[in-house]
Amino acid sequence: MGKNLKGKECGKGIYQRKDGLYSARYYTKDGKRREKYFETLPKAKNWLADAKYEERHCLIVTSPDMTVDKWFTYWIENIVCDLAPNTKDNYSERYKWNIQPVIGAMCIGDVKPMHCKAVLNRMETAYAGSTIRQTYITMGTLFKSAVMNDIIAKHPMNGVRYTKPVRAVDDIKYLTVEEQEKFLEVAKRSRNYGQYALLLETGLRTAELVGLTWDSIDWKKHTLTVSKSLEYRHSQGYWRAGPPKTRKSYRTIPLTNRAYSILKERYDERENRKESETLSQVLGYTDSRTGETKYLVMRDLVFVNWRTGEPEKNSSYDTHLYKLCDEAGIKRFCMHALRHTYATRAIERGMQPKVLQQLLGHASIKTTMDRYVHVTDESLENAIRQFEMATPAEARKRA
Secondary structure: OEEOOOOOEEEOOEEEOOOOOEEEEEEOOOOOEEEEEEOOHHHHHHHHHHHHHHHHOOOOOOOOOOEHHHHHHHHHHHHOOOOOHHHHHHHHHHHHHHHHHHHOOOEHHHOOHHHHHHHHHHHOOOOOHHHHHHHHHHHHHHHHHHHHOOOOOOOOOOOOOOOOOOOOHHHOOOOOHHHHHHHHHHHOOOOOHHHHHHHHHHOOOHHHHHOOEHHHEEOOOOEEEEOOEEEEEOOOOEEEEEOOOOHHHOEEEEOOHHHHHHHHHHHHOHHHOOOOHHHHOEEEEEOOOOOOEEEEEHHHEOOOOOOOOOOOOHHHHHHHHHHHHHHHOOOOOOOHHHHHHHHHHHHHOOOOHHHHHHHHOOOOHHHHHHHHOOOOHHHHHHHHHHHHHOOHHHHHHHO
């Protein structure tokens, strides 16, 4: 039982040093001594109780010699484990390739802003601005969690910034009305026309389209429910089912007549399509709203490749789109541009932003308006005509 400088007992494992600090220490299961110093007795007692609890329940030990590697492993497995699989994969990719080689072996308490900046500087010439930004976010979120959990006292990225520009919002591709018409005219001769047209009618994400199954469609109510996604993991070589991107992404979309016709046509032809052995799989995934395990029956997928009978990979769609763009004489774009185009057309046709937010499955209306709605030349001209028609002089002329 330790004592303070006045001879009063402090409690087991705690004593006051001659410099006034309180030492709290205990021994781990493997015989290592853990010790930390505090300015006050209550802080020492709290740390000791928490550390012993963590040790007893096999949780991470908040020791001063903890490495960044050890904290990342605990963080990704226990703290952000409920995030969307893609988000966790992005965190892991950026840590493995960019963060770990520079600071992974360091004690987390020794990491300074200059070390974090070194991670970003090493990426400057070889990586796009968007990837550097992802690395910045990964490090920031990782260390913020360490601060919140009293692993470190100060965020080591304070004052750290990245300099390489990320693609501006105005650079994000969407189709003008003319480009959309040219694209669809060429796409009509394509086996993937239904998929492209459906995205322009619903604004689905590609993984939501790929993972769409027949039980998601209510033929009587003319609705489509988004509750899962499907993507091919190239690095591991397998298909993975998962929940939608965020909880707000769970949504039910009323179908336009065009969207309904596309789906009905596929449904009527489903018995005649080619199906590969891959479609015999049943993939489990976790519903991020309830934590329950759900299943995706791949044989029930709405869209599969007509030639191989396999689900269509995102990269395959993009490759095919490039060919169609070249044939249509328009600038190349990827699948996600169709989602942007849907959002832009919706606003141009008078849809309320809050309604569009819900249809797109965005948690924030700022994302909807800043990232997905684009001001086209046509919309600018229409706005000026509307403004002009509303002036008093024009009103009197019409009268």
